[in-house]
Amino acid sequence: MAADEKVPVTEVSEAFPFPERSRLLEGVRAYGLIMAMWVRSTMAYRASFAMTLFGDFAVTAFDFATILLMFTHVDALGGYTLPEIALLYGLSATAFGLCDLLLGSMDRVGRRVRDGTLDTLLVRPVPVLAQVAADRFALRRLGRITQGLLVLGYALVSLDIAWTPLKVLMLPMMVVSGAAIFGAIFVAGAAFQFVAQDASEVQNSFTYGGTTLLQYPPTIFAKDLVRGVTFVVPLAFVSWLPALYVLDREYPVDLPQWVAFLPPLVAVACWALAGLAWRTGLRAYRSTGS
Amino acid sequence: MGDGTGTGTGTGVGTATDMSPATGAGGDGFITLDGVEKVFQVRRRTGLLRRERREVRAVDGISFRVARGEMVGYIGPNGAGKSTTIKMLTGILTPSGGRLRVAGIDPSRERTRLAHRIGVVFGQRTTLWWDLPLRDSYRLMHRMYRIPDRRYRENLDRCVELLDLAELLEVPVRQLSLGQRMRGDIAAALLHDPEVLYLDEPTIGLDVISKAKVRQFLKELNTERGTTVLLTTHDLTDIEQLCNRVMVIDHGRLMYDGSLEGLHEVGESxxxxxxxxxxxxxxxxxxxxxxxxxxxxxxxxxxxxxxxxxxxxxxxxxxxxxxxxxxxxxxxxxxxxxxxxxxxxxxxxxxx
CATH class of the missing domain: 3.30.70 (Alpha-Beta Plaits)
Incomplete structure (x- = not known):
């Protein structure tokens, strides 16, 4: 009987080549297919790839060099020592780098709308979001992650922390949730480009600007700004809130300690909103065509 | 010298002359449009802060039926509503009004399901991968559309033979000429056995030989596989050589629907x-x-x-x-x- 059942299964898939599949899984699969094409495209120009990989690494490394330079004149910045700031920096840079690697070209949606190439994505049988997310997938962005991980490594080696299992677990949680929060901002920003096609800079101010902000301790910023990135655009959940728990530091805005464990939930909420924004944006495009 | 040109059989606006081979449609056509409209809101800046809102009726109540296996030319000046119609037929744009069905599917609601059954070629936008050999683009289609292996190989072999692509399969797309790339694009749109093929300006910018190859292929596709073909073009030779039926659209309205000969008569040619x-x-x-x-x-x-x-x-x-x-x-x-x-x-x- 069991052997009998096996045969019809393949037949069914022959007869009905387009069964309903999970949109999420289809999207991830399509992302993988397109990503592989971009990686192969990149490898058509190996020398150029090697140079840009190094370039991305070097350019982002300058950020940390700036901080090192400051510490040649001061011992602490906003009450934080160099290894502590390195932890903030490393977490934020790694999370952002991961997101940038996976979704880095989403800000091209506006250009695709303008030159009409978005239409070629809409006639394919896979989710548009996956196609846009994988667009121009660039391995050279590993340079940014490498740099972030190096700084993070330095911080973990030089910091004197009373490690608990919870604190250890928080490190990967922070990187993944942080990347997801940044990712939601990328998606929401891309959705906004359906309405305003030249708005990629607005998005960049939140993403690239955000990661720079998070590389410094919250104590050096005005309280209103800190509240803004906690409650409005929840960037504080990327690194500040959970990292301050790891460092046993007080959060400048009065908040209970358990908020340090919220990043995964915040990430899910952000994605729900971003997904809604994306659907709305795509629907607006399909009704206006511009 | 064409003495037959004057004896047109066209019947003027609004009459769809069904010239499809064998597979004539009963009732609903394979492609059905009933009073389809598309209205855009255009905002224009008139002053420093003042903005003027204007309605543009890009498609203004178009109705027609296309039977399975027909080959139809869709022509009109720039901005007449050709592309907008194609975009609604492929599910890219949602109509503002009217009813639209392709193979029984409402394109705007079930865009991804429809995508398996249609092929689209945008003449001026390639879907091929610039830096990769032509074959890689086809492999992506194979996997993205989940085409069964055997069917994929058969379809690819047929396209390669008829479109003369054998020499080009391993060449990066960026090194192909415009005509070669167009042939490559057409093949890419056909690997998943679409029942209908939309071509937006398929011969634009091609030299005479490439145009002839593309036309010959489309003709064979239509007669041998029975694929329904709807093409927009500015090159009326395309229409003359390929289409039994031509639709002329202007200002979002269907001005003529019938045979090419009839068009001469109506237009006092x-x-x-x-x-x-x-x-x-x-x-x-x-x-x-x-x-x-x-x-x-x-x-x-x-x-x-x-x-x-x-x-x-x-x-x-x-x-x-x-x-x-x-x-x-x-x-x-x-x-x-x-x-x-x-x-x-x-x-x-x-x-x-």
Whole structure:
């Protein structure tokens, strides 16, 4: 009987080549297919790839060099020592780098709308979001992650922390949730480009600007700004809130300690909103065509 | 020289002449449009802060049916609503009103399901991967559309043979000529066995040989596989060589739907007699031989000893030539077939 059942299964898939599949899984699969094409495209120009990989690494490394330079004149910045700031920096840079690697070209949606190439994505049988997310997938962005991980490594080696299992677990949680929060901002920003096609800079101010902000301790910023990135655009959940728990530091805005464990939930909420924004944006495009 | 051009069978606006081979549609067509509309809100900046909102009816109540296996040309000037119609048929755009079905599917609601059953070629936007060999783009289609391996190989082999792609499969797309790339794009759109193929300007920018190859292929695709083909074009030779049926759209409305011959009749098309005289002379004037009077032809252009003379497409050229030869020092002449472009241009002008 069991052997009998096996045969019809393949037949069914022959007869009905387009069964309903999970949109999420289809999207991830399509992302993988397109990503592989971009990686192969990149490898058509190996020398150029090697140079840009190094370039991305070097350019982002300058950020940390700036901080090192400051510490040649001061011992602490906003009450934080160099290894502590390195932890903030490393977490934020790694999370952002991961997101940038996976979704880095989403800000091209506006250009695709303008030159009409978005239409070629809409006639394919896979989710548009996956196609846009994988667009121009660039391995050279590993340079940014490498740099972030190096700084993070330095911080973990030089910091004197009373490690608990919870604190250890928080490190990967922070990187993944942080990347997801940044990712939601990328998606929401891309959705906004359906309405305003030249708005990629607005998005960049939140993403690239955000990661720079998070590389410094919250104590050096005005309280209103800190509240803004906690409650409005929840960037504080990327690194500040959970990292301050790891460092046993007080959060400048009065908040209970358990908020340090919220990043995964915040990430899910952000994605729900971003997904809604994306659907709305795509629907607006399909009704206006511009 | 086409004597048949005057005996058109076209029936004018609103009548869909079904010329499909065998598979004529009963009731609903394979592609069905009922009063389909698309209205855009255009905002324009008129002052520093003032903005003017304007409604543009890109498609203004179009209805037609296309049977399975038909090959239809869809023509109209820029901005007439051609692309907008195609975008609604492929599910890219949502119609503002009316009813639209392709293979029983509402394109805007079930875009991804429809995508498996249609092929789309945008003449000016390649879907091929610039830096990769042509074959890689096809592999992506294979996996993205989940085409069964055997069918993929069969379809690819057929396309490669008919579109002459064998030499090009391992060449990066960026090194292909425009014509080669177009052939590559058409193949990419057909690997998943679509029942209908939309082509937006498939021959734009191609040289004569590439155009001929593309047309030949589309013809074979249509007759052998029964694929329904809907193409927009500015090159009316495409229509003449491929389509039994032509639809003319202007200002979002269907101006004509019928055979190409009928279009000549409706558009009062003219043939052109080009004569070379011995010397530069004033424009030739010939009165009608029949009772009604009026000139039998009119001089359209005079350039030195050469003159361009237009006469109704239905009239015979022989008596006119004889009379010109009798009255004028004729050196050489040629007859040009009705310029369908001019026919259509006149149709647009006469539109309300």
């Amino acid at each position: 003219e043939r052109m007699l080009v004569v070379d005289l011995e010397s530069e002379l004033p424009p030739i004037v010939l009165e009608s031989e029949g009772a009604g009077g009026g000139p039998a032809l009119r001089a359209v252009k005079v350039e030195g000893p050469r003159q361009w003379l237009a006469f109704p497409a239905a009239a015979s050229a022989a008596p006119l030539v004889a009379r010109i030869a009798a009255d004028y020092p004729l050196v050489d002449l040629s007859v040009r077939e009705p310029d369908i472009e001019a026919v259509i241009a006149r149709m647009y002008e006469s539109a309300p």
